[in-house]
Amino acid sequence: MNSLRAAMTATWNYAGSVTTASLGPGVALHVVSGKGGTGKTTVSAAVALALASQGRRTLLMEVEGRQGIAQLFDVPPLPYQERKVAVAPGGGEVWALAVDAEDALLDYLEIFYNLRRAGSALRRMGAVDFATTIAPGLRDVLLTGKAIEVVRRTDKAAPDAYDAVVLDAPPTGRICRFLNVNSEVSGLAKVGPIRNHADLVMSVIASPRTAVHLVSLLEEMPVQETIDAVAELRENRLPVGGIFVNMTRPPMLTEEQLDQAREGRLPAEQIAALAQQAGLRQDAATVAAALVLEGQDHAQRVDLERRELQRIADLGLPTLTLPLLADGIDLGGLYALAGILREGGVR
Amino acid sequence: MRTSGVRLDAPLLGIDELLADEGVRIIVCTGAGGVGKTTTAAAVALRAAESGRRVCVMTIDPARRLAQAMGLRSLDNTPRQVPGVTSPDGSGSLHAMMLDMKRTFDEVVEAHADPERARAILANPFYQALSSSFAGTQEYMAMEKLGQLRARADAEGTWDLIVVDTPPSRSALDFLDAPERLGSFLDGRFIRVLTAPARGAGRGIGKLAAMGFGLFTNVLNKILGAQVLVDVGTFVAAIDTTFGGFRERADATYALLKDRGTAFVVVAAPERDALREASYFVERLEADDMPLAGLVLNRVQQVTLPEVTPEQALAAADRISDEDGSDARSDAGLTAALLRLHADRQRIAARQRHLAERFTAAHPGVAATTVPALPGDVHDLDGLREVGAYLADPC
Ligand SMILES: Nc1ncnc2c1ncn2[C@@H]1O[C@H](COP(=O)(O)OP(=O)(O)O)[C@@H](O)[C@H]1O
Ligand SMILES: Nc1ncnc2c1ncn2[C@@H]1O[C@H](COP(=O)(O)OP(=O)(O)O)[C@@H](O)[C@H]1O
Ligand SMILES: [Mg+2]
Ligand SMILES: [Mg+2]
Numbered sequence: 207m208n209s210l211r212a213a214m215t216a217t218w219n220y221a222g223s224v225t226t227a228s229l230g231p232g233v234a235l236h237v238v239s240g241k242g243g244t245g246k247t248t249v250s251a252a253v254a255l256a257l258a259s260q261g262r263r264t265l266l267m268e269v270e271g272r273q274g275i276a277q278l279f280d281v282p283p284l285p286y287q288e289r290k291v292a293v294a295p296g297g298g299e300v301w302a303l304a305v306d307a308e309d310a311l312l313d314y315l316e317i318f319y320n321l322r323r324a325g326s327a328l329r330r331m332g333a334v335d336f337a338t339t340i341a342p343g344l345r346d347v348l349l350t351g352k353a354i355e356v357v358r359r360t361d362k363a364a365p366d367a368y369d370a371v372v373l374d375a376p377p378t379g380r381i382c383r384f385l386n387v388n389s390e391v392s393g394l395a396k397v398g399p400i401r402n403h404a405d406l407v408m409s410v411i412a413s414p415r416t417a418v419h420l421v422s423l424l425e426e427m428p429v430q431e432t433i434d435a436v437a438e439l440r441e442n443r444l445p446v447g448g449i450f451v452n453m454t455r456p457p458m459l460t461e462e463q464l465d466q467a468r469e470g471r472l473p474a475e476q477i478a479a480l481a482q483q484a485g486l487r488q489d490a491a492t493v494a495a496a497l498v499l500e501g502q503d504h505a506q507r508v509d510l511e512r513r514e515l516q517r518i519a520d521l522g523l524p525t526l527t528l529p530l531l532a533d534g535i536d537l538g539g540l541y542a543l544a545g546i547l548r549e550g551g552v553r
Numbered sequence: 554m555r556t557s558g559v560r561l562d563a564p565l566l567g568i569d570e571l572l573a574d575e576g577v578r579i580i581v582c583t584g585a586g587g588v589g590k591t592t593t594a595a596a597v598a599l600r601a602a603e604s605g606r607r608v609c610v611m612t613i614d615p616a617r618r619l620a621q622a623m624g625l626r627s628l629d630n631t632p633r634q635v636p637g638v639t640s641p642d643g644s645g646s647l648h649a650m651m652l653d654m655k656r657t658f659d660e661v662v663e664a665h666a667d668p669e670r671a672r673a674i675l676a677n678p679f680y681q682a683l684s685s686s687f688a689g690t691q692e693y694m695a696m697e698k699l700g701q702l703r704a705r706a707d708a709e710g711t712w713d714l715i716v717v718d719t720p721p722s723r724s725a726l727d728f729l730d731a732p733e734r735l736g737s738f739l740d741g742r743f744i745r746v747l748t749a750p751a752r753g754a755g756r757g758i759g760k761l762a763a764m765g766f767g768l769f770t771n772v773l774n775k776i777l778g779a780q781v782l783v784d785v786g787t788f789v790a791a792i793d794t795t796f797g798g799f800r801e802r803a804d805a806t807y808a809l810l811k812d813r814g815t816a817f818v819v820v821a822a823p824e825r826d827a828l829r830e831a832s833y834f835v836e837r838l839e840a841d842d843m844p845l846a847g848l849v850l851n852r853v854q855q856v857t858l859p860e861v862t863p864e865q866a867l868a869a870a871d872r873i874s875d876e877d878g879s880d881a882r883s884d885a886g887l888t889a890a891l892l893r894l895h896a897d898r899q900r901i902a903a904r905q906r907h908l909a910e911r912f913t914a915a916h917p918g919v920a921a922t923t924v925p926a927l928p929g930d931v932h933d934l935d936g937l938r939e940v941g942a943y944l945a946d947p948c
Binding site: 241242243311314315319321324325327328331332333336337339340341342344400425426427430458459460462463466472473476477480481483484485486488492493496497498499500501503504506507510532534 | 585586587616617618679682721738741743768769772773775776777778781785825826855857858860861865866868869870872873881882884885887888890891892893894895897898900901904928929930932
């Protein structure tokens with residue numbers, strides 16, 4: 207944990223390229239998107255834990271049918287039912303829910319049409335799947351609708367209310383369509399329950415109670431997708447939260463050393479002598495040449511990452527960096543990331 | 554001096570032998586999202602062209618700068634010659650294109666329906682949703698485009714090799730399965746039911762009728778609005794009479810993929826998820842008797858001095874720091890830092906090797922090659938040449 211924090215501060219400790227503002231006070235629904243594979247599920251879970259560690263009862267939701275949360279918390283596959291998956295050091299709890307469009311549709315049929323049994327029959331026929339396939343907007347309004355239902359429990363002071371909901375959302379390419387349920391269902395029933403449902407969903411999603419965060423890596427394509435997604439979200443008047451820059455690696459050389467490497471000024475002879483004195487038995491000149499080359503590669507990579515980080519900083523959004531955990535993500539790693547998020551101002 | 558930090562215990566995937574084999578007419582690059590499929594496809598295509606083949610590469614979703622470097626400024630769905638690319642004897646050439654799935658779908662409609670019917674289909678709201686956002690449409694259209702390119706190559710003799718990239722799917726298997734899924738969806742029983750009035754009632758309904766076709770349409774109409782089902786019905790009726798059976802088209806391209814003239818190159822990064830995905834894909838190709846050329850393990854850690862182990866490097870770094878203090882500004886501080894950097898790279902390489910070994914142990918016969926993680930992005934022809942050189946000879 208200490209070494210993690212040291213890594214964090216070492217990573218981006220240079221002038222003004224990262225803004226860290228507190229992320230999320232007053233937000234009831236945190237939506238986490240990003241290019242596939244950047245760490246959406248991991249970061250969503252870490253955000254949920256960070257909130258719980260401040261004593262908040264938090265619900266972590268997934269909608270892509272991948273059972274990513276269960277894998278991460280090492281619990282059996284989640285049913286369509288809220289389950290407690292973790293207790294944070296501050297006493298807050300993380301609950302989890304894997305939302306399934308079919309189940310959500312059956313709920314919906316029951317509530318609005320009193321059609322539970324017919325619904326089950328339709329499901330057995332594969333008709334529910336068919337319906338959500340020909341009308342992808344229906345699927346999305348059902349999934350987001352579930353998140354909104356949970357958020358609104360607070361308004362009703364329901365006993366099963368949560369202080370915050372974190373939604374592990376679809377990737378950047380689909381996020382606007384996913385959230386913009388109003389236009390999604392515009393082709394569907396023009397009046398009636400679905401329409402009303404969409405309006406209700408929109409009234410929460412397009413409000414300051416929601417924040418859409420984006421996860422990125424310091425690589426060209428994920429950063430470009432992040433920039434494009436921010437523009438699209440803003441165009442659609444959806445509330446952009448912050449950027450989580452994931453899997454960062456700290457530079458292992460100081461600024462001056464990096465300069466030396468960039469300018470080809472790494473002193474091979476001295477390095478050779480020092481390495482030999484320090485007990486390396488391999489041919490000193492070869493060792494030095496190799497170390498010089500590795501230093502140059504490293505400087506190049508650091509420069510590339512900084513260029514990408516600058517492009518993110520130019521967005522002017524609250525930005526938090528998370529380190530690449532060398533041994534991958536286990537429960538301990540998740541708590542470590544949550545600690546960093548909390549310190550970084552996730553509220 | 555640099556060597557790949559991950560030497561695989563597998564037969565070498567000889568890219569140059571593959572490219573020299575004129576029987577190989579299609580190369581498909583596939584793998585999990587973000588592993589380097591597009592980069593690999595472009596690098597393989599460029600290397601093939603520069604070794605004398607007449608190549609067309611279809612990319613999907615290339616990084617912006619890479620697209621520009623290949624002259625793909627607009628997404629116009631047509632192969633364009635990449636200027637200045639040829640082989641020493643002048644016989645090789647490279648065309649490149651970027652897939653536009655909506656346009657490909659529109660073109661299929663226009664090619665197979667009379668103008669009036671085509672207009673009706675293109676204006677149909679369900680068609681518009683299907684052609685731009687349906688899960689699986691991109692995979693289906695990638696297959697469709699491949700079929701078209703191949704037909705053009707056969708008819709005009711334009712290309713003797715087509716290299717295809719695959720869509721950034723959730724799973725690499727989607728490329729194989731989505732077209733079939735879309736085909737069966739469009740040929741499926743609910744679609745039949747919806748269009749039943751147009752074909753003479755009863756056909757295809759079977760059991761469903763017993764369960765109450767009324768209930769089905771009733772509920773769907775309630776939640777979707779009656780117009781949606783009408784649109785779907787009109788669309789399917791229109792499309793069905795013009796080019797019999799989506800599934801048949803999908804099947805035809807699928808057969809092309811099983812042909813001996815096709816070679817699959819599975820791309821993976823040395824990470825658990827990507828390698829797991831690669832495993833699934835390899836197993837699937839074996840099960841379906843599809844021609845696998847081998848695995849490209851992309852973005853592996855380079856190691857410059859494998860004989861200095863991480864332990865030795867760290868011990869030496871500590872010794873220097875102890876003796877000369879840890880002043881970062883001194884040469885001693887610098888040398889210690891470089892030694893730690895070396896240890897770090899070695900450790901990463903060791904972890905990657907471990908992951909790769911699990912793959913090669915599970916698939917001992919599968920040929921493989923590695924491409925190192927280059928310090929910068931691959932965004933120009935020289936970068937592609939470098940990747941191509943590593944593909945052929947990972948050192
Ligand atoms: N900070 C990190 N350090 C190390 N590995 C990470 C980190 N964040 C994510 N990962 C790993 O990266 C992979 C993709 O992460 P995941 O959260 O599943 O992404 P997504 O949900 O965006 O597809 C997983 O194997 C995960 O364990
Ligand atoms: N060997 C490599 N070294 C460095 N960067 C690479 C390498 N291979 C790919 N990249 C970069 O990784 C990113 C993703 O590669 P791409 O080929 O677009 O992946 P995919 O098509 O599988 O999504 C691109 O920015 C590309 O330049
Ligand atoms: Mg995920
Ligand atoms: Mg790609």
